[in-house]
Amino acid sequence: MPDTFTLLKNRTEPRLGQLERTLATEGNARPAWVIAVLASVLIFTTVVDVLGNLLVxxxxxxxxxxxxxxNVFVVSLAFADLVVAFYPYPLVLYALFHDGWSLGDTQCMVSGFLMGLSVIGSIFNITGIAVNRYCYICHSFSYSRLYSYRNTLLFVALIWLLTIVAIVPNFFVGSLRYDPRVYSCTFAQNVSSSYTVAVVVVHFLVPIAVVTFCYLRIWVLVIQVRRKVKTDESPRLRPSDLRNFITMFVVFVLFAICWAPLNLIGLAVAIDPHHVVPRIPEWLFVVSYFMAYFNSCLNAIIYGLLNRNFRNEYKRIITSVWVTRLFVTETSRAATDGRSMRSKASPAPALNNNESVRDRIDKE
Known part of the structure; x- marks a missing residue:
């Protein structure tokens, strides 16, 4: 029976999957310095991801x-970035230092789901931010009604609902697999060419197109305002609005730069898998994945660098934490000094004890 099962499995598995596993096996043994570099990048990404997005x-x-x-969308984006820092990234680090280790089926499903939740949630939230900025700057008269507190929460809930809906098909297609080249359970680009094209289009190209349209329209308005060529319907653009727009635009550009290589590789693999897969250098595939990983820690840094309100609040939070730490340290030090003073105040009874000893000796 085992031989029959193996034969059936080999017949039904795609040839492309066998090719990918062969390439992964050939490149599995890596020099120590490569492991050290990858681990350093991932450790830095994880630490900054957690601290930075919690600050946000x-x-x-x-x-x-x-x-x-x-900023409700900004908080939602920060949560999407935090998801990968608490489970998938630590597993990748563990796999980096334990050669040959791989995830179990349950771990793989959970890790792949959380990775997809973070990635798709990030691009959908970035799209939501772009649409929000577009409505705020280009359609300011209807913005308050469209983005009321209740409606904003509904939009965020819709983003996460669409994110989950976009992930679920992976469980039916079987596209979440452990890839030893990147030490994680991730989307396998070789499962189905049509499905891979659909994923790249729906999860990356369409959101990028929507965001690009929104920001191009905003840039046109910014140029009109700068040239004093405003129509009656053009709103007044405040300096703070411009700074916020530039901040979110930079977030979008960095996301596109970090994720474009991986998505372009996936698109190329889907179009002509048997010719493209053997020609993709393993280092390029690994670098594209770690570039995508690295993006999760960048947003909080960008807010701190380009947005004055976030930067000032970062300083207040860090200062309050530091002052609290100093207060706890001083309190514990004072308690220690109090105990030492009490211990130093006990020589008198000791002298009395010594005197009683001498008296006892004299009596003897």
Missing amino acids: IISVFRNRKLRNSG
């Missing part, structure tokens, strides 16, 4: 100036 979320909740409809 806390800043929005603490600062009244940051509590607006647009």
